[in-house]
């Protein structure tokens with residue numbers, strides 16, 4: 001592959017990985033719990 | 047009950063077979079799949095009385111052979127765990143009705159679900175019940191929606207979300223179906239009109255029962271869009287979403303689902319499915335290897351707006367197989383009306399959910415923090 005093309009492919013590849021990694025970081029912070037998941041008891045279903 | 051299990055060698059089928067082999071309600075159990083060696087292995091593991099449990103290898107795509115086998119065995123219930131279900135569901139369910147057997151399946155293909163109501167008249171005439179899609183989603187999700195709806199005078203909006211971990215073991219058909227559900231437009235209802243969302247693009251965080259917690263989900267296609275609308279026709283909003291617990295694995299799946307090859311994935315063969323499954327489950331993850339579903343039902347109660355959120359959590363094979371087993375027992379007891387029925391219409395939601403809960407599946411209600 002000519003050096004310019006190979007540089008372009010490398011830059012593109014690295015930017016894609018960078019973008020993906022940034023997305024993972026940004027989305028890895030989740031909000032605090034929305035509430036309490038309380039067991040539905042057998043009586044409630046009875 | 048004399049039951050025939052299709053796809054008995056699959057992940058869901060094996061669990062259903064093991065449960066029914068132990069059940070005293072089952073007088074005769076036939077296990078069907080394509081692979082004779084795997085069927086023999088299964089028979090060996092179940093180690094049941096050979097006059098009660100036996101195995102039959104045949105391809106369900108071979109219509110003549112399938113119909114002959116159905117006639118010879120003459121079951122009163124056919125439980126299908128064979129998949130992907132798009133090409134199999136309607137012809138196999140019709141063949142079951144023709145031999146006077148009720149039909150119960152784990153099918154979760156939205157295209158197949160739209161074709162099933164055509165069997166209503168033949169099923170009523172034969173005095174049998176057809177319940178297509180009685181696993182997790184559709185299945186448990188329908189029952190949870192019906193349970194939540196009992197607290198409302200009027201149902202206006204329903205949101206259904208499911209999630210699974212890429213490391214929660216399931217079969218290749220389940221993975222292929224997930225890919226099929228994500229490829230192409232996602233049917234939904236917004237502002238009271240049926241629309242098509244453009245596939246898995248915009249993400250939405252959903253808080254599932256612990257230990258799963260928050261998961262990024264995306265719009266997809268699932269049979270609930272058909273079944274829930276026929277039960278609550280005036281809905282203002284109806285949406286189905288799905289996500290993998292592992293974000294990078296979900297990104298990879300969405301990338302695959304976007305390609306023109308995705309709908310043909312079912313025909314790639316087992317080697318490709320296995321490779322994809324291994325690749326997805328190889329992502330390092332700190333998250334729990336569980337699956338879950340959540341339904342949010344909003345409407346009016348006593349003239350005021352009210353919202354009910356219910357969920358379930360367990361491993362995917364349990365969440366799919368246990369509703370089928372509980373439903374089989376209800377069908378055997380003759381407590382269902384003939385015809386094509388969605389799970390929440392065929393069965394009393396509370397009693398079926400209670401049975402499933404007794405088998406260890408966690409059914410929970412969200413009590414939101416007041417912030």
Ligand SMILES: NC(=O)c1ccc[n+]([C@@H]2O[C@H](COP(=O)([O-])OP(=O)(O)OC[C@H]3O[C@@H](n4cnc5c(N)ncnc54)[C@H](OP(=O)(O)O)[C@@H]3O)[C@@H](O)[C@H]2O)c1
Nearest residue numbers: 053056057058080081106128129181182183217218219223
């Ligand atoms: N409702 C839900 O929430 C839910 C959840 C999970 C799965 N599912 C559905 O349940 C089904 C089974 O999933 P799984 O995870 O158990 O998949 P799996 O392990 O790949 O099992 C598929 C089964 O179907 C059989 N099969 C496929 N094509 C067949 C044919 N032409 N003739 C005869 N048998 C055939 C396979 O037999 P061989 O072994 O011979 O190939 C195998 O026993 C799928 O349709 C999946 O989408 C639904």
